[in-house]
Amino acid sequence: MAISEAVNQRAFARAPRRGAATLLLEDERWLAAALLLPTVILLGLFIAYPFVEGVLLSVSNARVGIPGHFVGLANFTALLSDSIFRVAVWNTFVYTAVATVLKLALGLWLALLLNRHFRGKAFTRAFILLPFIIPTVLSTFAWKWMFDPTFSVINWTLFQFGLIHGRINWLGNPDLALISVIIVNVWRGVPFFAISLLAGLQTINPELQEAAAIDGAKPWQRFWHVTWPLLLPVTMVVMLFSIIQTFADFQLVYVLTGGGPANATQLFATYAYQVGVGTGLLSEGAAISLAMFPFLLIIVVVQLLYIRRVEVH
Amino acid sequence: MIEGAKWRRWVYFYIPLGAFIVWLLFPFYWMLVTSVRPDRELYRPWMAPNYAPFWTAHPTLVHVVDLLTETLFARWMLNTLFIAIVSTIISLFCGLLAGYALARLKFPFGGSLGTGIFITYLVPQTLLFIPLADIIRNFQLGDTPWALVLTYPTFLIPFCTWLLMGYFKAIPRELEECARIDGATRWKAMLYIIFPIAVPGILSAGIFAFTLSWNEFIYALVFLSSAEQKTVAVGVTSELVRGDVFYWGQLMAGALLGSIPVAFIYSFFVEYYVAGLTGSVKG
Numbered sequence: 209m210a211i212s213e214a215v216n217q218r219a220f221a222r223a224p225r226r227g228a229a230t231l232l233l234e235d236e237r238w239l240a241a242a243l244l245l246p247t248v249i250l251l252g253l254f255i256a257y258p259f260v261e262g263v264l265l266s267v268s269n270a271r272v273g274i275p276g277h278f279v280g281l282a283n284f285t286a287l288l289s290d291s292i293f294r295v296a297v298w299n300t301f302v303y304t305a306v307a308t309v310l311k312l313a314l315g316l317w318l319a320l321l322l323n324r325h326f327r328g329k330a331f332t333r334a335f336i337l338l339p340f341i342i343p344t345v346l347s348t349f350a351w352k353w354m355f356d357p358t359f360s361v362i363n364w365t366l367f368q369f370g371l372i373h374g375r376i377n378w379l380g381n382p383d384l385a386l387i388s389v390i391i392v393n394v395w396r397g398v399p400f401f402a403i404s405l406l407a408g409l410q411t412i413n414p415e416l417q418e419a420a421a422i423d424g425a426k427p428w429q430r431f432w433h434v435t436w437p438l439l440l441p442v443t444m445v446v447m448l449f450s451i452i453q454t455f456a457d458f459q460l461v462y463v464l465t466g467g468g469p470a471n472a473t474q475l476f477a478t479y480a481y482q483v484g485v486g487t488g489l490l491s492e493g494a495a496i497s498l499a500m501f502p503f504l505l506i507i508v509v510v511q512l513l514y515i516r517r518v519e520v521h
Numbered sequence: 522m523i524e525g526a527k528w529r530r531w532v533y534f535y536i537p538l539g540a541f542i543v544w545l546l547f548p549f550y551w552m553l554v555t556s557v558r559p560d561r562e563l564y565r566p567w568m569a570p571n572y573a574p575f576w577t578a579h580p581t582l583v584h585v586v587d588l589l590t591e592t593l594f595a596r597w598m599l600n601t602l603f604i605a606i607v608s609t610i611i612s613l614f615c616g617l618l619a620g621y622a623l624a625r626l627k628f629p630f631g632g633s634l635g636t637g638i639f640i641t642y643l644v645p646q647t648l649l650f651i652p653l654a655d656i657i658r659n660f661q662l663g664d665t666p667w668a669l670v671l672t673y674p675t676f677l678i679p680f681c682t683w684l685l686m687g688y689f690k691a692i693p694r695e696l697e698e699c700a701r702i703d704g705a706t707r708w709k710a711m712l713y714i715i716f717p718i719a720v721p722g723i724l725s726a727g728i729f730a731f732t733l734s735w736n737e738f739i740y741a742l743v744f745l746s747s748a749e750q751k752t753v754a755v756g757v758t759s760e761l762v763r764g765d766v767f768y769w770g771q772l773m774a775g776a777l778l779g780s781i782p783v784a785f786i787y788s789f790f791v792e793y794y795v796a797g798l799t800g801s802v803k804g
Contacts, residue, residue, distance in 0.1 A: 233708050236626045243622035244634065247615040247678055254653065254675045255641050262652035314541075321538045332542065334791045339545050341787050341794075343736040345754040346776035350548040353555060353769055361551065361574045364567040375568070399545065400798070407799035449643075456645030459738040463758065477647035477739075484651040485743055494651045501648065508643050512636065 265494035272488040283495035293496065296474040299386060303475060304454045307393045311450060312443070314394065315401020320431075322402065323409045333403070340399040348463040351392045355379050355464070379465050382472035389464055389473050393454060401446055408442030409435070441518050448511040455507075456500060476500045556584050556774035563770055584770035585778070594775055596749055597756035602782065604666050604752065605734040608673035612730050613723060615674060616681025621711055623682065624689035625697075635686075642679030646739050654743045668744040669752070673734045680733070681726040684800050688722030689715065725797035728790050735783050753779040 233239045266283055270276030287293045322333055339347060354362055355378035366372045378388040412435060420430045458477035461467060467474040467482060474482075476496060484493015555563065557580040565572050588594045622628075623635045653672060654663075662668040692715060700710040716723075741752045748760055757775040761768050787794055 230706055230708065234706060236707075237628045239707055240622040240626040240628040240631065243618035243626075247619040247638070247682065250611075250615060250671070250674050250678060251638070251641055254656075254672050255644060255649070258649040258653040258656055261656060262649060265652055265655070317537065318541050321534065321541070324534065326534075330791075332538075333795075334788070336542065336545055337787075337791075337795075338549060338784070341732060341783055342549070342780045343738075343754050343783065345736075345738050345758055346779050347548055347552075349757070349772050349776050350552045350555075353767075353773065354548065354551060358566050359564065359769075360567055364572060364574055367567070395545065395548075398541075403795060404799055407795070452643055452645060456647045458647045459754075462738075462742075477645075480647065480651065481739070481743075485654070490651060490655065497648055497651055500645075504643070504645070504648065508640055511643070512639070 262494045262498055265491050266498050268491050270490045272490060276491060279491075283492050284499070286492070287495060287499065292471050292474060292479065293499075295471050296476055296479040296496075297499075299471075299473060300455060300475045303386065303390060303393070303457070303473075304451060307390050307397065307454050308447060308451055310390070310394045311397040311401050312447060314398045315446075316405055316443075318398060318402035319405035319409055322406050333406070337399045337403055339396050340403075344396060345459050345463055347396070348392060348460050351395070352379070352464055355388055380469055382469050385465055385469060385472045389461055392464065393457065393460055396460070397450055397454070401450070404446045405439065405442060408439050412438045444514055445511070448507055448514075452504060452507055455503065552773045552777050555769060556777050557581060558770065559583065560770060584774040588771045588774045588778070592760055592771070592775075593749055593751075593756065594753075594778070597751050597753045598779070598782075600666060600750065601735060601752040601754075601779075604669045604673070605731050607666075607670045608677060608734045609727055609730040611670070612674045612677035612681050613727050615678045616685055616726060617716065617719075617723065619678070620682045620685030621689055621715065624686040625694075625715070638679050638682055641675065642683055644676070646676065646737070650739050650743050653740070657744050663744060664746050664750050666750065669734075669737070669741055672740055672744070673737060677730040677733060681730060684726045684729070684797060685719060685722050687800055688719045692718050721793065721796070722800075724790065725793040725800065728786060728794050729797035731786060732783050732794075 233242060267278060267280060268276040269279045269282075318336070322329065322336075354360060357363075357375055357377045357380060360376070360378070362378070363372065363375055366376070377384065379385050416434050416438075417430055420434050425433065456477055457475060458481065461473050461475055461478050462481070465473045467478040476499065480493050480496040483489050483496060487493075554575065554577060558577040559579050559581045562577055562579065567574070619638065623631060623638070657663050657668045657672070662671070696714055696718075697710045700714045701707070705713070736754070737752075738754050741755045742758070745751050745755060748756070751759070753775070757772060757779060761772045761775060
């Protein structure tokens with residue numbers, strides 16, 4: 209009793225020494241403002257400001273070193289009749305759609321395989337994430353070397369198995385280039401899908417599976433009626449993340465093909481880079497980048513609505 | 522486990538899993554083999570009868586030595602390390618404070634600010650790189666590491682904030698209230714009670730942020746121009762490809778060495794990394 213009183217007295221004795229700043233920070237609102245300040249400054253300076261700047265650039269005719277003046281929507285109307293831009297838009301949608309479907313299918317398959325008990329499971333899981341961890345540009349160079357028409361190890365393997373007779377020009381053939389790029393994107397993305405979906409699978413109570421099995425459900429039915437609906441929330445979020453990343457992808461194509469051959473793998477971002485940085489047409493480049501914005505906005509809105517709906521339930 | 526005959530286990534489990542592993546890991550093996558293969562073996566067409574792809578009879582370190590002595594590779598590694606560490610520290614600092622405020626304090630516009638930060642989390646770098654390059658030039662930051670140190674937090678802070686918010690929300694309110702009854706200020710309760718509990722989250726966020734900044738490419742490509750300022754990813758891309766000539770041995774050695782820091786950290790903190798990855802998705 210006496211001790212606790214003494215302790216309390218000491219605490220009270222210390223109280224008056226607190227400065228004005230400490231008192232201000234006792235107010236939740238002021239503390240929140242102080243804590244959020246650094247984040248708001250950095251994000252404002254390097255996200256919000258560039259966004260406004262980008263919009264202003266896209267309605268001007270600025271070049272590198274030349275400020276330019278207001279030209280209205282001229283850059284955007286010019287894009288509509290730009291055949292390369294239309295190819296880039298088409299490619300981006302094909303690239304995103306095909307790669308996402310494949311990543312989901314293969315990632316889910318791999319997650320289901322990893323969800324079983326076997327020896328060396330933790331080890332396997334750690335190694336499988338490597339394509340996702342290793343810097344994309346560096347691992348993409350390995351793929352570029354594997355795709356090399358003269359020295360390709362893939363061609364050699366296919367040839368040894370008797371699957372091909374001539375050489376396949378993976379990146380040089382306009383009909384194949386986009387497929388090759390998609391293969392590499394899927395290779396990089398599957399581990400992310402697999403590990404995220406595996407985390408989702410592990411939260412599903414195994415008793416549900418057992419109950420369904422006792423009721424006579426076949427493995428496929430158990431997956432479709434029990435696992436899949438419970439996994440859907442995680443799947444949706446993973447997919448939306450992946451769609452945004454794939455839609456705005458740059459480095460993979462930049463290293464593998466640079467957008468070629470003959471724009472067969474040109475995407476929004478690579479075309480924006482080529483025009484805005486390569487040629488120095490800042491305003492046109494900014495307009496191409498910003499043309500991604502409506503699509504990204506739709507994806508983000510869908511994601512926010514979905515998360516809100518899940519939180520309500 | 523799979524019920525039934527042994528062949529079913531092979532068909533439904535071992536073969537598909539094996540195929541996945543080979544597919545996902547082969548490029549790394551290929552990097553390794555290429556980087557120790559002498560040039561005269563390297564440039565042997567695959568149609569040639571003596572093409573032996575999966576091993577080399579005369580392993581050599583000449584590519585690694587060339588990489589370290591004839592190029593600025595070591596410099597690029599140091600640049601990347603500096604940029605990744607500093608931007609990770611900045612992002613962790615901002616993300617910790619902002620995550621705490623958004624998860625545990627009540628204030629006007631708290632909800633909309635949280636949504637705003639979540640939206641910046643989804644802004645890809647390719648959307649803003651052209652106006653941002655202009656701004657970096659105006660701030661006189663072009664071709665310095667600070668151009669990246671200050672811009673990387675734009676995609677790291679939202680991630681750290683979002684991940685740490687999850688950890689903070691899970692800590693019971695009573696803990697903080699006890700400390701405050703004992704006379705701790707809000708500030709001290711945050712610093713000495715809440716932050717220590719969130720250490721696993723801080724570790725996850727830090728490791729994830731480090732690998733993300735090590736992997737970043739387009740900002741580094743656009744904001745840096747001189748060879749000695751470049752990061753590993755940009756240096757390998759621009760300096761080891763001269764015109765149309767690819768120095769494949771050096772390229773693969775560079776890819777391998779450039780991946781080591783990330784792989785090293787990852788190998789020590791796999792569980793934290795996976796927690797960060799899945800936490801970032803769950804939101």
